[in-house]
Amino acid sequence: MKILLIHPVIREWAPPNCFPSGLGYLASVLLDAGHEVDVYDANALRPAPDEFEDYIKNADYDIVGTGGIVTIYKTLKELIAKLKTIHPDRPVILGGSCATSAPDVVMANNPVDYLCIGEGENTILDLVDTLEGGGDMSKVDGIWRRDESGAPVANPPRRIIKDLDTLPFPRWELFPMETYVNNPIGAVNMNKWVDGGAAAGTPGSMNLVSSRGCPYKCIYCYHDFMGAGYRFRSARNIADEIILLKSKYDIQYFHFTDDCFIINKKNVYDFCDILLQENIDIEWGCAGRANLMTEEMILKMREAGCIYIAYGIESGSPKILKNIRKKVSVEQATESILMTKRLMGRADCSFIAGLPGETMETVRETIDFCKSIALQPEVIFFATPYPGTELYDIAQKAGKIGDKEEFLLSLGEQGEQIVVNFTDFSDEELREIKENMVLELDAWNKVSHKK
Numbered sequence: 001m002k003i004l005l006i007h008p009v010i011r012e013w014a015p016p017n018c019f020p021s022g023l024g025y026l027a028s029v030l031l032d033a034g035h036e037v038d039v040y041d042a043n044a045l046r047p048a049p050d051e052f053e054d055y056i057k058n059a060d061y062d063i064v065g066t067g068g069i070v071t072i073y074k075t076l077k078e079l080i081a082k083l084k085t086i087h088p089d090r091p092v093i094l095g096g097s098c099a100t101s102a103p104d105v106v107m108a109n110n111p112v113d114y115l116c117i118g119e120g121e122n123t124i125l126d127l128v129d130t131l132e133g134g135g136d137m138s139k140v141d142g143i144w145r146r147d148e149s150g151a152p153v154a155n156p157p158r159r160i161i162k163d164l165d166t167l168p169f170p171r172w173e174l175f176p177m178e179t180y181v182n183n184p185i186g187a188v189n190m191n192k193w194v195d196g197g198a199a200a201g202t203p204g205s206m207n208l209v210s211s212r213g214c215p216y217k218c219i220y221c222y223h224d225f226m227g228a229g230y231r232f233r234s235a236r237n238i239a240d241e242i243i244l245l246k247s248k249y250d251i252q253y254f255h256f257t258d259d260c261f262i263i264n265k266k267n268v269y270d271f272c273d274i275l276l277q278e279n280i281d282i283e284w285g286c287a288g289r290a291n292l293m294t295e296e297m298i299l300k301m302r303e304a305g306c307i308y309i310a311y312g313i314e315s316g317s318p319k320i321l322k323n324i325r326k327k328v329s330v331e332q333a334t335e336s337i338l339m340t341k342r343l344m345g346r347a348d349c350s351f352i353a354g355l356p357g358e359t360m361e362t363v364r365e366t367i368d369f370c371k372s373i374a375l376q377p378e379v380i381f382f383a384t385p386y387p388g389t390e391l392y393d394i395a396q397k398a399g400k401i402g403d404k405e406e407f408l409l410s411l412g413e414q415g416e417q418i419v420v421n422f423t424d425f426s427d428e429e430l431r432e433i434k435e436n437m438v439l440e441l442d443a444w445n446k447v448s449h450k451k
């Protein structure tokens, strides 16, 4: 079958810098199974609306797949409408965290045919094969579909892929790689919160992912998106991907977009050992976790080329950390940040203002915490209840979410707007509080992008 994969625009204000790994994997498994795949990377190409429409009109495909984060729901909604208007008979399948976290809303409000819930590699293969063979769609695990009357039906969930090493590498060559390599990501993107622009001489960079899932259960995070259970690729498999990417695209900086890179300590050490033993000369960065970091691990990572570790600290208040089930104490956060700053030069830390239980006292605790360790936060978000999180359930139970689709449409750019207020402050007060935190702590990101 001929499958068209569309990568929609995300973060319009910034140059495209994050390779869509998920679509890359889907392209790989489909091609390996003998299907034809075309990719239209609207995020990398940023086409004018009529250009995009012309492409769709002329595209030769049997089924089209697209997807993304729930914050781009509006973009996806418009795209689905366009696809179905131009080619009403060609099935549209939507995947990613938008489809997975709000399947009922997506199906009820859009003429989409199928949703892929969670990991997509095995599901899309099964779905395409079943469509091609005229088989029974109720037997395809991991999708939402429609019955004869058009009503949405959820099929049973698909089993997670236990051994991630069995997956092929993403099919990079189908994407405009020059765009992704030359627009910096992670440590080498100093403007990432402003306009994402690259400074002259910025080395080629690229993102990749070494694990899926997370064993923690922070209430503001959509941790079960890729299915419950943490899985990681072997150190050898990750290093092989890096070696290949480096030789193909001359990349010097690699950025792991894993939720947390250091969960399996042995794998981290094995990965560093391979880089060192094989003289793989790269720089790289990842997200850490303050309760898991040790001085020995930072030293090892640094020796192997790691130049950047990011931490989601969220708050300096023990009460808030408990409320959000962070499983990190203020003492652990202090220790890890100080260690990382001392050994790596900087620690990239993000915070969330307005979490449940936030008061003037907890805000002051966060400010004092940062000041006590001379920490300039990277960014301070507003607490935002993304669907699929416990925070969303809390907001819903408290009657703070009315019409579910309107809520998705109101989701602003990356926690820069208040969409639900969990505190006793007025919106105006909360905005001012965050603004003051940003100023008093000289947070790196001072910009608020429009919706």
Ligand code: B12
Pocket: 010, 011, 018, 019, 020, 021, 022, 023, 025, 026, 064, 065, 066, 067, 068, 069, 070, 071, 072, 093, 094, 095, 096, 097, 098, 101, 116, 118, 119, 120, 121, 124, 209, 213, 220, 221, 222, 223, 225, 226, 257, 258, 259, 381, 386, 387, 388, 413, 414, 415
């Ligand atoms: C990289 C990343 C980003 C990138 C964007 C990448 C992109 N091109 O879309 C950037 C940095 C821009 C980003 C920003 C944000 N992100 Co983000 N991000 C991630 C992260 C860490 C990794 C995604 C990834 O590459 N995964 C690896 C690949 C292999 O998986 P995948 O892309 O999901 O694809 C698989 C499946 O989803 C599925 N699939 C995907 N697409 C399709 C399409 C079809 C047709 C099919 C069949 C299947 C399918 O199959 C793929 C293969 O298995 C995830 C966390 C995570 N664990 O996934 C969060 C995550 C997606 N982000 C999240 C959030 C909240 C945000 C922000 C709001 C955070 C913030 N405060 O700034 C912003 C929003 C920005 C915006 N303007 O909209 C949430 C989404 C919650 C939700 N309900 O949707 C997640 C889940 C984090 C979390 N644990 O809560 N993010």
Ligand code: SF4
Pocket: 214, 215, 216, 217, 218, 221, 222, 223, 259, 260, 289, 312
């Ligand atoms: S915030 Fe990080 S540690 Fe917490 S559940 Fe999400 S991915 Fe896991």
